Amino acid sequence: MANQENRMLIVVFYACISLFALICLIPFVMAVSGSFSTEARLAAEGYSFLPRGFSLDTYAFMFGSKAEQILQAYLTSAIVTVLGTASAVLVTTAYAYVITVKGFRYRNFFAFMAYFTMLFSGGTLPWYILATKYYHLDNTLAGLFVPYLLNVFLMYLQANYFKSIPHEIIESAQIDGAGHIHIFFRIMLPLGQVGLVTISLFYALQFWNDFYLPLLLVSEERLYTIQYMMYNMMANIQYLASGNSAQIGGAIIAPPLETAKMAMTCLTVLPIAILYPFLQRYFVRGIIVGSVKG
């Protein structure tokens, strides 16, 4: 009796999840099909699951003669994502460990110090002055990820995962005379793997998706990331399409606005959305093994 009930429940569960996943997938399919549609038909008929008048015009427009730069930008994005995620995960987990150590007198001090920055920020101007005039991060690779090495939200998430590790394990290690650094690298990191997988995923996305740091700090094309290139392209297309350019005497150009939005989504989101789930395990293992060996 109970068994049958359980089986029913499982079927319902599978159905619910499948349905929600499907709903999440629909706009994606539309975006992909939209990117292969022609602008005129898309504007006239709206989105659908199959491209409206299959065409590669939008990609041709976006790539233009820029294929080489776009490849370079993918490479920069990949480097920034790998370097950024690896170092951010270490900085974050170390900090998260510190605020979870029971009995550490300054535990709350550090927690508060991090939390406060989630709410208060001094605005872009002082940040920009410091980053360019004092830290000299403009036009450097470091400038593309160092400012984001500690995401406080993810730090709290990691701390939450650490808290679920049974305290006895830490205690017994301490009885064996292990210091915090040993405990952190040898016990917490390997045991907190689930958390690590999660925050490394979020970090990878953060670094991959960021266009703000390049916008502020980069003027040399060799350091453009793919998101920044797309942001730049989109901003310009949108500006031309909005008619604002007419106000300052602009010419009328008809960029493929709608299809370009969709193509941009495909070019930036798809690589990481498809690749990351398969890479994450190796990536996280890499971080843990690397740090334990170190």
Added chain:
Amino acid sequence: MSDEALQPGKAAGGSRRFKSLRNDSSLFLLALPGVIVLVLFAYLPMSGLILVFKNYNYNGGIFGSPWAGFENFEFFFSSMDNAIRATRNTVMLNVLYMLTGTFFSVAIAIVLNELRGKLFIKITQSVMFFPYFISWIVIGAILFSFLDFDKGVMNRLLEAVGMQPVDWYSNPWLFVVVLVLANIWKSAGYGAIIYYAVLQGIDPSYYEAARIDGASRIQLITRITLPLLIPSIILLTLLGIGGMLKGDLSMIMGVTFLNPLLLPTTDIIDVYVYRTAIRSGEFGFASAITLYQSVFGFLLVLIANKLAGWYDKESKLF
């Protein structure tokens, strides 16, 4: 051994031994990289907060520009009806987002946790995460082709079943539903991943014991899974409460295109500041209101944090 230092409560009062100090110093070392990042990129730039009380000019710079007192706040608070409406809309939408978002994230995580098909879980998990990547502009464009009055899919469906077409984009309260649904769609998968990861870390022996006692699946969920998720739910809620007054301008811009007819419910603080201060080029006004949002959120968090502390000391943010 210094078990004093390991047990909460005792350590605070008792004398600390040399060993625990040495232990502490290694903790400082672990925190150091994070502290450096925070100081360099958050605390030092915070000196700029004084700009909010100043009339910035180039020659004076951040510190030498003349004081303006609360002048930069005036445009917002001198017309109270706007300030109140904007604050109300922001809080209303955020509360709705938080309630529905948490509910769906937790539900999905729990359901996923019950399933065993590894490939199925992996695929659906990735797919549910997709929407999180898509910018609001793109979502807005796709949504528009659903909701457009003349050509939209929704109205064609309504007509097909013999109902009146709805002018979605001129109905502010109906649009709140659209926004809430859009938010669930975009962020539920993201939240579910966080909660699901917590559940994966749970020791399976908990369940076995209960199962031996003859608990049904539903009972396992309500008695074991859900309680284990509560600390995480509290954490995410606390983190969310700090941002209670911060709205997502890009969402409203992307999804409503700042349609004036929808402003009665979509005119959140960030939108109001955008349409007044930022469009007028008064960026000083805009940062003043950001400070208002932060201070307000901070007060809320202090209260919420206290409440969480009564429930469980370990749930507190700080």
Added chain:
Amino acid sequence: MVKKRVWSALFLAALLLLSACGTGSNNGKESTSPANGTNNESAGSTLKPAKLKIVLYGDESNRMKELSKAEFKDLIKKEINADIEFQFLPWTEYGGGKTDLMLSTGEDFATYTDTNYMVKSVAKGLYTDLTPFMDNAAGDMKKSIDDNSFTAFQLDGKQYAVPVGNKPNSGEFYSVLARQDLLEEVGMTGISSLAELEAFYDKVHAKHPELIGYASTDARKMLMYEYTDKNLFWQNDMLAIDEAAKDDKVISWFESEDFKAYAAIMRGWYQKGIIPKYAATNLPQLQSDWNSGKAMFWAGTAARPFEGAASITQAVPTAKLANYFLSKDFPKISRGTYSTAWFVSANAADPERYVMFFNLLQKNQELYDLFAYGIKDKDYTLDENGRLTRNTTDALIPDWLLMNKNFMRFDNTVPDDFIAQYKAWDDDAIISKGAGFNFDNTPVKNEETKINGVFSELLAPIASGFLDYDTYFPKALEKLKAAGFDKYMAEYQKQFSAWYAAKS
């Protein structure tokens, strides 16, 4: 234990090193001595070397990249002994964003601006006063650009920005740019009144219900002759002046009877579908529709019939465009013939050299051709009539920016009579009596900001017909007054009167 600590220290050191490395690679850029200062046998050699940075908005094309490192660079070096660097920013950073950050941190650069952004920036001390350099450095420019364009960018008699471009732009948006092909298809020959315009819509709508009527939400200029006897010229969203009256009176547009009449027409258009329902939501879609040949008419300018034609004919090969004025009794009003204006950042080491560069852009036909079209016979060719054929679609220095009717070239699709019409467009125009007035909003910053809120929420949708005037205007007016409109208006009138009196 010790080993671990060493490891952490190493990790930290690595982090710091990363940033340090970055700094290292940056040093090259900061060296101030020009690397290739050897090219000295030219007119520019009497000047000491200088470095200029020009910020432009939009995408940098590949050809622009090549030229700015080769021919442009060499030529500028030769002419004014300056090393030039072009930096491209996304359009979102125009008039704010990164441009503001660069100005606030004292970077040495120049880019273009509009009068609004200029007034605000000058108040913050972000622009260099260029007055002292105008006589010496801007000689050629003064010949090819009219005086009114210069005065438009002066504040208290000081030249804070230098106009660029010189094109007929009087009567901007005062004409109906109609799809001539559709007009002919339904048996009409022209449009000379609102009634005819609506008849045009009705007839085409009956035949092609999929087309929208008007591809914009603002028709106050093109319809002016229908709802007022005045010759209105708008100073901003809120205020207008009457060019037909010889006085200094500023008119509150929304409070006027004229606005009421205009709002009624627009409400009719919205309800009838001449302006589609989605216009309230998806404004960019309107232009998208126009560009893909899905709209009947638009607001016209001198250049629009040929500027936008290419994209429409791509979608509808038979499309033709023509400008119609609903009435021709009033003279066309011009704000000045500039496209935009260059400013120089406050901290620039050598502002005069920047002005010399601006001058170079509009100096003569040869240089204009180079900067706008590239190298002759490589990037473009000219036929015997001087018509232009470009071999690349890559934009160089944007041609809308340079566009100067003395120098600009047309391609061979533009009919001769059209060019003649275009060049003569401004002949019967008068310059606005408010041209050159720039409002200093400092005393009413708060009011202006709040008024913008009322404008975007209520007044703009009433003006476009999305909201009914009779139902919503009383509330809008109440909010407008509460926002301090009277104070704002009084301040504007005060400044305008003072300026007007000083002018005449």
